[in-house]
């Protein structure tokens with residue numbers, strides 16, 4: 385492959401050398417010109433501009449108006465109902481405890497306003513079967529690598545035959561609508577460990593493949609990958625074919641439009657029923673031909689006088705019920721083949737049985753989850769490229785990156801909290817409940833944990849009683865009876881104090897300690913306890929989620945050891961730090977009675 389810069393300074397493109405940049409520009413533009421009309425047809429369907437039926441030239445104009453009115457945008461509805469359930473909630477960079485990496489990935493996402501733009505990308509995938517994103521260098525305006533969402537009608541790619549999601553060469557073209565100039569960016573991956581390149585070309589106006597001139601020198605990228613990411617929808621096993629959500633069902637859409645058209649035409653014709661007068665004379669008394677045009681006005685107040693013996697006839701109304709039923713059947717077919725819930729297409733269907741509705745919705749949700757997993761692969765690639773631009777090769781090379789989505793089944797809040805209570809009673813970890821049942825994003829979980837910690841410190845203010853009490857929440861004397869273990873608040877601290885929430889009004893530490901903690905220690909204890917309940921235990925490392933556990937404690941002789949800590953759970957455990965805990969070790973989160981620090985004894 386030739387990437388010799390000196391060959392490319394405003395020189396005409398010569399596609400004769402196989403695999404040269406010139407050759408790729410020519411080939412990819414041909415590929416783009418070939419696929420663009422098909423993509424445009426799908427985009428037209430999705431925007432309610434489905435192609436009109438071919439019809440005889442003589443009635444084409446008259447029919448065109450009817451046909452336009454007959455097009456109902458079911459394709460757009462099928463896509464919208466998918467988009468309603470496809471929202472990225474967060475990106476995990478993979479490493480346990482890499483909170484900073486997760487936050488960086490999310491900051492990049494937010495800086496590029498991808499909450500909104502990802503929706504446009506997903507729409508393109510569902511409508512046209514594919515979309516693209518280009519990841520660029522750090523943009524000073526947003527302080528992050530620039531990620532642009534790309535229209536598949538402007539991009540063509542050549543994939544790696546072995547790893548089909550990897551792009552070897554990509555072309556983006558667009559026309560400046562003011563100058564009429566065509567612009568092209570050709571991206572070529574690095575060979576043999578070398579850098580990737582981007583080359584620019586332009587031509588005076590669009591006239592099919594060819595006519596390009598290179599502009600300037602190829603620009604080497606700081607890595608070897610093409611910074612273009614492909615988002616295919618419903619990728620086939622051949623790795624090449626992909627499908628928009630309704631692409632395989634445009635015949636059904638045409639059928640629906642055709643039936644609606646027939647109904648419109650029939651209805652319009654029946655509004656002007658045909659009438660006939662039988663037995664009217666053709667000539668008047670002078671033998672001249674009688675001109676009946678305008679003689680029988682279709683006016684409600686008109687009075688027609690006709691010769692004796694003339695008979696009148698009027699055409700009959702056609703029953704349009706079969707046409708209506710046929711259209712409804714076609715809509716049902718479309719809902720079934722696209723796994724779109726029928727109520728989304730036809731409000732009449734909202735009254736179907738609960739069982740039938742559940743089957744339909746579960747099929748739809750399965751489809752959404754399937755599409756999410758494909759989209760995740762591409763968003764992970766986007767994130768890796770962004771880290772590459774930042775020079776963070778460690779995070780860019782992680783293969784266990786994960787895109788988190790908001791739950792696609794969107795149950796009501798009361799359903800979620802009900803399920804959360806049951807999960808808590810069954811012993812499901814709090815962090816799992818918050819993420820997967822309540823549907824909190826990592827950002828919301830962090831905010832929640834911060835608020836819980838702040839509330840706990842506040843509630844344990846200087847005036848609070850610090851007498852050691854039981855760890856179990858007090859029973860509400862007015863409630864009577866035993867507390868249901870399964871009714872524990874799934875979101876501790878958000879419930880009513882004194883009603884099983886370990887509540888904000890309660891100031892307690894341990895009942896197995898003879899020592900009296902200080903008010904600050906009480907606040908610290910509850911803050912950490914609730915933080916861990918919300919976000920999981922600290923690990924023993926010095927990382928972001930680490931407790932900086934040191935074994936043995938360098939200050940054990942002064943009583944600063946796990947065995948003296950309020951969190952210690954003998955023989956070798958800790959309430960807030962995971963793993964094996966030695967009584968002679970210590971970590972930065974210790975809370976130790978002042979008496980033990982001064983005496984050096986053990987609890």
Ligand code: SF4
Nearest residue numbers: 946949952958971974
């Ligand atoms: S010092 Fe306390 S909090 Fe830290 S590991 Fe030991 S017991 Fe746990």
